[in-house]
Amino acid sequence: MTRAAELLAANGPLTAVIHAGDLDAARHLDELTREQDLRAFVLFSSAAGVLSTAGRAEEAAAGAFLNALATRRRAAGLPATALAWDDLPDTxxxxxxxxxxxxDEPVLVPVRIDRAALRERGTTDPMLRDFLPRATAVAPGPADLATLDAGAKMEVLTDLVRREAAIVLRHDVADGGLAATKVFREAGFDSLxxxxxxxxxxxxLDLTLPVTWVFDHETPRAAARDLLDRLAAPPEAPASNRDFVGVYAALVERGLQPVANDLARPPPRSGTGPPPSPNSRAGSAPPRWRPARSCPSSSACRPSPPGNRC
Structure with missing residues (x-):
């Protein structure tokens, strides 16, 4: 760093820095030029720090550091541009x-994208997927499936999952999509x-699926089997008052009286009205749901009719 400071002092004020190579040198140049009026501070980074590139871990780490350095300088109001190059001719x-x-960007990725090669091979890189055209699939609706037997439904649902998975990953769907036994994580699926x-x-399919549903079922075939079960299941009936009283009693028994009170409180009415009591979140339950006088609070509860103050 001392040698770099001497060189900067000997060559007068700088107007720009263009650096390729050593990470320590990049950090020192950042520190030594922060008080100078630079028009540009350019770091030659690597595309390996942005794209998924197997076998280039060290290069990827170095590129990520330089990209972060440029981003930090920009956040501090200093000029900085990191160029994450790939193999390109000097011209x-x-x-x-x-x-x-x-x-006006702190990090840019100047690379050539071979779209034809991407379409042929496919990619799991989320950035490269955006360069592929998104295919469309005609999904069968519940009414279409109703006329099929269980085996045919399973085949249709498996094909649907395979094609939709390929579309999300920007893979070619001409051959039917993702293999039925391909593990989702191995195919490149992440949380998004x-x-x-x-x-x-x-x-x-007009279904409500859990957020973790894809990873709960490792392959398209397993996912299709779960979809078949869900479509065959009868619709859930709304919870009855008996169900509500049981939940309320269980919460009270576990010392969660405030939570039970919140559950029992009716939704707010539109318009004006008196504000809720400040003691309504803690203490006794709202009048609509009171523990039965004949049983301790840890026992079953019963609803009290309106106006009952027992």
Missing amino acids: ERLRLLDVALAA TAVELRNRLSRA
């Missing part, structure tokens, strides 16, 4: 350098794409 790099300096697949299937 192309010089041209893109001029383009990058005119852009898993929720996207779950949302697409929920809308297509």
Whole structure:
């Protein structure tokens, strides 16, 4: 760092820094030039720090550090641009350098995208997936499935999950989509794409699926089997007063009286009206649901009719 400081002092005030290579040198240049009026501070990074590139862990770590350094400088109001290069000829790099300096972004990724190769091979990288066209699938509705036997329904649902999974990952669906026995995580699903697949299937089949549904069922075939079971199950009936009283009693028994009171409180009415009592969240239950006088609070409760103050 001392040598770098001497070089900066000997060459007068700087107008720009363009650095490629050592991470310590990049950090020192950042510290030594913070008080100088620079027009540009450019770091040559690596696309490995942004894209999923197997076998380039060290390069990816270095690129991520330089990208973060540029982002931190920008946040501090200092000029900074990190260029996450891939293999490009020098003439192309010089041209893109001029383009990058005119852009107002701390990190740019100047790479060439072979869309034809991506369509052929597919990709699990979330950034590269955006360069692939999103296919569409015609999903069978519940009415369409109602006319099929269980075996045919299973095949249709498996095909649906396979195709929707391929669409989410931007894979080619011409061959039917994701393999029926392919594990979702191994195919490249993460938390965001898993929720996207779950949302697409929920809308297509008019089902309410848990947020973790995709990872609860490892493969498209297992997921289709669960969909078949859900479609065959009768609709859930609304909870009765007996169910409500049982839940209320269980909460009270566990010392969760405030939670039980919140559960029992009716939804707020529209319009004006007296504000709720400040003691309504704690203490006794609302008049609509009171513990029975004949039983301790840890026993079953029964609803009290309106106006009953027992």
